[in-house]
Amino acid sequence: HTAVVNGDISLNNISYTYYGSDQPVVKHLSLEIKRGEKLALLGRTGCGKSTLLQLLTRSWDPQQGQILIDGVDLTRWSEPALRNAITVVSQRVDVFNGSLRENLILAKPDASDEQLVAALEKVGLKSLLDDKGLDTWLGDGGRHISGGERRRIGIARALLHDAPILLLDEPTEGLDRRTEQQILDLLLEFAKHKTVLFITHRLVGLDSMDQICLMDEGEIIERGQHQQL
Numbered sequence: 001h002t003a004v005v006n007g008d009i010s011l012n013n014i015s016y017t018y019y020g021s022d023q024p025v026v027k028h029l030s031l032e033i034k035r036g037e038k039l040a041l042l043g044r045t046g047c048g049k050s051t052l053l054q055l056l057t058r059s060w061d062p063q064q065g066q067i068l069i070d071g072v073d074l075t076r077w078s079e080p081a082l083r084n085a086i087t088v089v090s091q092r093v094d095v096f097n098g099s100l101r102e103n104l105i106l107a108k109p110d111a112s113d114e115q116l117v118a119a120l121e122k123v124g125l126k127s128l129l130d131d132k133g134l135d136t137w138l139g140d141g142g143r144h145i146s147g148g149e150r151r152r153i154g155i156a157r158a159l160l161h162d163a164p165i166l167l168l169d170e171p172t173e174g175l176d177r178r179t180e181q182q183i184l185d186l187l188l189e190f191a192k193h194k195t196v197l198f199i200t201h202r203l204v205g206l207d208s209m210d211q212i213c214l215m216d217e218g219e220i221i222e223r224g225q226h227q228q229l
């Protein structure tokens with residue numbers, strides 16, 4: 001039995017300081033993303049965007065403030081429940097030494113080969129399937145993966161995992177314009193009814209967002225809609 005997750009996210013006055021540092025990276029930050037809403041988070045390098053995302057997945061807990069999903073404090077969520085509630089495309093997609101199948105199936109352990117191939121097709125990676133198909137080896141001693149292919153493996157995993165909350169950390173970094181637009185269109189269609197936090201430093205895709213927040217030195221310094229900013 002798994003409870004249905006709505007996907008309401010609420011950050012209340014959170015602050016976070018990395019261990020060993022005396023400067024908070026996130027400072028008294030509050031934001032709310034309602035079920036199905038899309039929020040874009042922009043801000044220059046090092047301002048704390050990825051840290052904020054990692055607080056949502058409980059890589060670390062804030063020293064101050066509260067993070068709620070569906071009104072329940074994150075610390076009260078079980079690890080598997082949280083994993084089922086949130087899909088992440090992180091800034092650095094990890095591709096490990098293993099088959100293409102192994103690299104994808106972690107996102108959806110019960111996926112059939114057909115589903116894995118369909119996800120590869122959607123992200124334009126069918127070309128990775130050589131004569132060994134899903135047994136094609138990736139990583140050391142196997143097929144070399146380019147930066148763009150690595151990113152798209154991250155997107156394929158997200159499509160497979162398919163949780164109600166989608167966290168995207170610069171998902172199209174390093175892709176050419178046309179591929180970027182294709183991937184964003186794909187993600188936005190896929191996430192139509194999902195709650196989305198979209199970290200980006202590009203302007204592509206912002207017109208589809210309900211809220212745009214500008215972050216600087218751990219704080220949200222501006223928020224509004226696309227037309228206003």
Ligand code: ATP
Pocket residue numbers: 018019021025043044045046047048049050051052091
């Ligand atoms: P970018 O746009 O370059 O990805 P960002 O906004 O995602 O930047 P963060 O990765 O959240 O920024 O980093 C914010 C600050 O925290 C930076 O000064 C960074 O050096 C520091 N930082 C990040 N990760 C750690 C860590 N694990 N330990 C200590 N400090 C860290």
Ligand code: MG
Pocket residue numbers: 049050051091169
């Ligand atoms: Mg980052």
